[in-house]
Structures are given as structure tokens and as C-alpha cells.
Amino acid sequence: MANYSIASIPGDGIGPEVIHAGVEVLQTLAGRHNFGLRIQEFPWGSQYFREHGLMMPSDGLATLRPFDAIYFGAVGAPDLPDHVTLWGLRLAICQGFDQYANVRPTRILQGLQSPLRHCSSEDLDWIIIRENTEGEYSGQGGRVHRGMPEEVGTELAVFTRHGVERIMRYAFRIAELRPRKRLTVVTKSNAQRHGMVLWDEIAASVATEFPDVAWDKMLVDAMTARMVQQPSTIDTVVATNLHADILSDLAAALAGSLGIAPTGNIDPERRYPSMFEPIHGSAFDITGKGIANPIGGFWTAALLLDHLGEDAAAKHLMSAIEAVTASSVRTPDLGGSATTVEVTRAVRDAIR
DSSP states (O other), X not given: OOEEEEEEEEESTTHHHHHHHHHXXXXXXXXXXXXXXXXEEOOOSXXXXXXXXXXXXXXXHHHHTTSSEEEEEEOOOTTSOHHHHHHHTHHHHHHHTTOOEEXXXXXXXXXXXXXXXXXXXXXXXXXXXXXXXXXXXXXXXXXXXXXXXXXXXXXXXXXOHHHHHHHHHHHHHHHHHSTTOEEEEEEOTTTOOSHHHHHHHHHHHHHTTOTTOEEEEEEHHHHHHHHXXXXXXXXXXXXXXXXXXXXHHHHHHHHTOGGGOEEXXXXXXXXXXXXXXXXXXXXXXXXXXXXXXXXXHHHXXXXXXXXXXXXXXXXXXXXXHHHHHTTTOOOGGGTOOOOHHHHHHHHHHHHO
């Protein structure tokens, strides 16, 4: 029997509600599919920062490194600056473990409706690949003359040949495995004439290695319109750290709700543990109300299981999720009145 060690970091806001529900579902699946789970929870996040002045201990990465995967909830609090909380925990893990491929599948689950008129699950079934460790979120830049009229703040987008080549190859490989074998490369090289032109040139070069993949290139602003007006023309998408961050939130909303969307922060070479998280954020407006949608956390758990090689369990979980979304057991963001606990119970029952 295979055994896996999972580091759980519920984090902030609705993160603990959703991750604890996901852990229940993972344990139910482990019993059904004959694998073992050792899940260790770490109380890192905004409350840890208030007590210690850090979002996680200074040896946090060393603590996480032996685990097979990380199951992450959310980060952020109304009383703390977002750049402090994000860079202190989530981005510290993504960059520290070189999780350079952020993978965000999006599709309309059974029973759900897109806000787009006449958009079906066949029309909207995408995978967005986000470069996850450099680009606009490289962390390079600074501020000088603070508080003075001449104060300057700079944010440097970093595009390396190494970083762009590896995310392009990863995206083309994903597209090659998909039935439609189609990839859209998102850019803004008309205005950003250095890093994004390099991005375009490398995309064209890497494309020659994948003759079976049809690919096109689209400016990010035009891509938002295409997602709304022509969703069926899209399959796999690759974009920079910032562009994919924005586009994938739009994609989740078009599929029904931010509450259903998953993410995998992947180290494809498996040198370090990869991290899996729902994209909904800490959502402090509904924290503690018991109505957070756990579906994004469950779909994230399916990505985690797939990464571990437990394909049958991942498919079983997705079938259970869609059995529930096809029923009337839905949280308010999906037009229902069910609680987090009720949706969790329904998914566990569907698994059994």
C-alpha cells in the first residue's frame, strides 16, 4: 500500500474551513482506494505573523521539503498589508520550491451554468498554464525617497530564456496530451517590447518541437474578449505570471464561481513538493458563516491525487464532485442554500 505525507497549511479566512473539509474527503478516498495519508497541519499565516512577526518560521521551507505535497488554503487578512502576507507565505513557497508551473483547469461542472449565454461544458473546458516564479511577480524593484514628493517605486518584470523556455515546453506538452491539441500563447508584446518580445520569440521556437500542436498568439486584452465571446475556440493557454493570474480568475467566474476553481503550483521535475490550493482567496466577508464553497478545495485535492499518481482516486473524486454539483446541494455562490458541511457530507456520501 502506498503511503503519502501531506503538509496542510489552512492559512487565513475561509482557508481552514475549506481545507479541513478537503482533508475529510481525502481521508474518505484513502479508505476506498487503499492508500495511506499522513497529514500534518501547520498553523502558519496571518495569526502566526501577529504572534511572531513572520508568516511562517525561518526554517519553514526546510520543514516542508520532506513532504510529498502541500495542501494550502488561503492567505491574507484585512488588518495586514497584502504584499506582506502573500510574499511571506504563498510566494515564498512557490519561489523557494521553484514551482514554476501554475496549472489552473477550468470547465463547467455538471449541473452548473455559465453566466455566458448559450455556453456549454463542451464550449468551456480549458487549462490555463501560468508562469509562476518570475515575470511580473519576480519581486525585483524597490522604492527610493520614501515620503518625499520625488518618491519612486519600481517593479521589474523579469523574463529569462531559461524560465520562458521551460514554461513553454510544459504548456505545449499539456496541449499535446489534450484531445484538441491546441495552445494559445498570451502576450502583450505590442507595448512591452523587451521581455514580452522574448516571450513571443521563445514560444515560436519551442513550437517547432511540437508539430502536432496547433498554436496561436493573442494580446492579453483581446484574450479577455475572446474568453467571453468565443469560449469554444480556446483549449490550453499559457501566459505570464500576472496575465494568467487575471485571466484564470475570469475563467473561474465564467465557469460559475471562483469557489469551484483549483490550482496546482507544480515543480514538474519533482525536486521539491508541489503545492495545491483553491483560488478563491481568504474571503473574509464570509469567514465563519459556514457557507464557503468547498468544491474548489475538493477539485484541488483531485489535482493533488493525480500528481501523486493516484489517478483512480482523482477520477473518483471528480465524479463525486459532479454528482453533487448536478444535485441541489450547492452553496450560495452557486445559487443554493447549502452549508460547507452539507456539501462536504454530500461529496463524501457520493464517494462511498
